[in-house]
Amino acid sequence: MFLVGLSGGIASGKSTVVAVLRELGCAVIDADVIARQVVQPHSKAHQQILQHFGTEILLENGEINREALGNIIFSQPEKRRLLNSITHPEILKEMLKQVLKYFVLGYRYVILDIPLLFETRGLTRFMKYTVLVYCDPLTQRERLMKRSGLAVAEAEARISSQLPLDEKRKWATHVIDNSGDRESTRRQVLRLHARLEDSLDFLWARLAVGTALTGFGGLVFLLIRHFIS
Numbered sequence: 001m002f003l004v005g006l007s008g009g010i011a012s013g014k015s016t017v018v019a020v021l022r023e024l025g026c027a028v029i030d031a032d033v034i035a036r037q038v039v040q041p042h043s044k045a046h047q048q049i050l051q052h053f054g055t056e057i058l059l060e061n062g063e064i065n066r067e068a069l070g071n072i073i074f075s076q077p078e079k080r081r082l083l084n085s086i087t088h089p090e091i092l093k094e095m096l097k098q099v100l101k102y103f104v105l106g107y108r109y110v111i112l113d114i115p116l117l118f119e120t121r122g123l124t125r126f127m128k129y130t131v132l133v134y135c136d137p138l139t140q141r142e143r144l145m146k147r148s149g150l151a152v153a154e155a156e157a158r159i160s161s162q163l164p165l166d167e168k169r170k171w172a173t174h175v176i177d178n179s180g181d182r183e184s185t186r187r188q189v190l191r192l193h194a195r196l197e198d199s200l201d202f203l204w205a206r207l208a209v210g211t212a213l214t215g216f217g218g219l220v221f222l223l224i225r226h227f228i229s
């Protein structure tokens with residue numbers, strides 16, 4: 001099995017692409033969903049966040065007020081680092097669990113949908129391939145304005161607060177251009193899926209685990225034979 005990182009920019013079409021991949025039966029791990037799960041009440045991260053940020057960042061139902069927390073870390077970089085040091089290990093642990101689940105289930109590849117994949121260089125090291133869901137700047141702005149009911153200036157401000165898609169494009173091994181209609185995007189996703197399914201890269205992980213299990217089994221066998229003889 002191998003890992004494929006997927007990312008894009010605001011309103012570039014990640015959800016649209018992921019919907020097609022899920023429809024094809026692909027294994028997709030959504031980092032955003034996991035980031036929400038790991039801070040649910042009674043979790044380790046929830047308790048640590050409370051310890052460091054106080055009860056004022058709680059909603060009435062006990063959940064973390066993401067907007068309030070977002071405002072704090074936006075203006076205080078050291079708080080952002082603190083929050084990341086609490087949540088990132090938990091997110092990675094959960095992702096790893098899900099990757100293992102899909103490995104056991106026999107999937108050839110797993111897609112990790114990670115919003116800041118290209119900004120977090122350390123992560124791309126673990127990906128065999130990286131996919132950028134691209135959209136030309138004008139279309140991206142138009143779709144964002146329509147979807148979120150924003151004025152031109154607001155949409156531009158949100159887009160320019162991110163690393164430009166043309167910059168991310170340089171880092172991606174595959175690009176899905178979602179500037180056209182949905183059908184064109186769908187065709188590109190089908191082609192990409194076919195290529196990834198046909199790739200023999202998945203064999204390396206199976207071979208490595210197979211070799212390790214055989215080695216471990218052999219060791220156990222030798223130990224048993226040693227102790228009963």
Ligand SMILES: Nc1ncnc2c1ncn2[C@@H]1O[C@H](COP(=O)(O)OP(=O)(O)OP(=O)(O)O)[C@@H](O)[C@H]1O
Binds near residue numbers: 008181
């Ligand atoms: N090919 C397309 N043609 C027309 N509209 C599209 C197309 N792709 C996406 N859209 C629309 O553009 C908007 C953004 O798409 P989508 O939600 O897939 O992007 P996203 O990258 O997941 O966004 P975000 O990360 O900001 O939530 C949505 O309203 C969606 O319906």
